[in-house]
Amino acid sequence: MLTEAQRQQALGHAVALLESPTTSYFESGPLEVVRAFAAAHPGFTLEEDAYGNLIVRTPGKRRKVELAFSAHLDHPGFHYLGKRGKAHRVLLVGGVPERFLAGAPVRFHDPRTLSALATAVVGKVEKNPQGGSEAVLTEFRGRAREGMFGVFDLPNGVVRGRRLHARVCDDLMGAAAILSVLEILAAEHHPQSVAGIFTRAEETGFVGCLGLMRSGAAKNMQVIGLECSPRRTTAKPGLGPVIRAGDRMSVFDPELTLALEDAAAAVAAGAPEFRWQRALMDGGSCESTVYNAFGVRAAGACLALGNYHNCGPKGSIAPEYVDWHDYEGLIALLAQTARGLPKGAPREKIMGRLNRLWEREYKLLVDSARRIQKERKT
Template identity: 50%
Template sequence: MRGMRSPPREHWALPPRTHDALKADERARLLELVRDVLSRPTAPYAEDLQVRGVLAFAAARPGIRARLDAHGNAILEWKGKRRRAPLAYSAHLDHPGVELVGRVGRVGRAPVARLHGGVRATALVDAPVRFFDTRDGRAIATARVRTVRERDLELTDVRGELAPGAPGMWDLTPGRVRGTRLFARVCDDLLGAVAILFVLDRLWRERSDAGLIGVFTRAEETGFVGCLGLLRTRALRRDTRVIGLECSPQRASARPGRGAVVRVGDAASVFDPELSDALRSEE
């Protein structure tokens, strides 16, 4: 059995300062959070390591309460002292990935992985994949996509030992800082999760009166599975105001580096006119 391909190189360093919004120690803590979260593999239905990381974050900060709902979504809360309708930030812990589902063919019985998430399968031919053990995040095999049939990817150049049901991610760097930019195999939506954790950490350190709920959902990439489950089980109070943090594509009217972007709706409706207007007034 051939050894796995060497993992892509990582480089973690504070980028040049471009604003004064964060103090030096806050920038260092934020980078450490980014590295910690992005280093853990994830995929739809295989977010176990990310969920454990979120729970460990809360356990290290007495006063931040943590719970799991019936669908495995993690919910953290810094209660504060203000008595008003709860405010929640949400992010999803998965990212498009694959799952080993079987083998095809008579000669060599090529392994097949099923694609989960909003990626065009035909664009993945010859893409490198790295498979993981969800118990500890250890890489167990590498492969390349040879052919694609609908959502099934036939694999080749398999190195290591594949296990049934093993999740896989594109074999890209977990994180590499170059200048003022971060390149990573997952930005959507783990950086949203990092932002929530950073704000909760700041509230906890300051013993802030302001309360905040962090909602970390699963399997968003396959149809908002975790989010819809959370809504059905009413895991949040009915009057909770929820702001979703997302990594959306760049638009002509919303470019990176020009401040926060507030997405006010989609093709179906405006999400919440009152809350959207309140966010705009805070700019």
């Protein structure tokens, strides 16, 4: 599916992103990785919207309707609130059910330097008047600094067998896949420029993406939204990247989804080891729903994810995991999608197929309609 050099690059991007601590509103670590990537690649451009979302573009001709791949850079975590009485307190950020949180190990980082400042364990969790959740911390060790943020104190990433176990797969692995795809397309001098969108604050309600929509920076785009999405009985880690028919809130653009399926068939034709899945990933909602709602045509692709939002077995906090082959397959699938996509907006290929069916059958339909009508009259 990928050359050895491409596999090494895909590994490098994953390592760089997974090493960066991140949570919603504190994404400067992975944002810096994206910036460094753009700077290291001649001819690439970098655009930042008013809300700190980044758009990286490969060299090439800008289409009227640009193809873009999109991923978010945040993950559930903690905002430090300071001390009340003797207890350090945190605000919980992103969707982790409360029953998993008690006893969870947390590591705090300086928001500017990103250096680790302290570790602690989550104690009692309570609702706050704003409807959010706060927790007291136990076993606090280190220095408290105002404005620091916390992440689960889990390994950056470990590969065991084919599985990558990491503090954050969702969605740094989507972002890593985009960097790889942009690099592959630029290396083969793909004639059209392709964009990578890196959004902030998805876990708190797609807010970064909602800002992007208001900024107008993605107005003339068609977007493949990437995610790590909780595994389903119909989409499991290890069975290939998933073409995402929809999420919990909406279904995605049929023509762009078809472009992904055509690309999957093309990759499979050249690489028999390539597998892919197609499923409604309704374990969560994603930014593709936002794009479509704002009139930006969007489809979705994802990696089937285990231990979604670090919810492990028996109420424990654990690394998320994805299958490494699925990740490499996703990169191959997305690069092929860019190669296969017609210029401008996608052609109405579904209507083409429907028209061909009509051409083949309409005479039988017309003749039989006459017969049925005649039989009724006599």
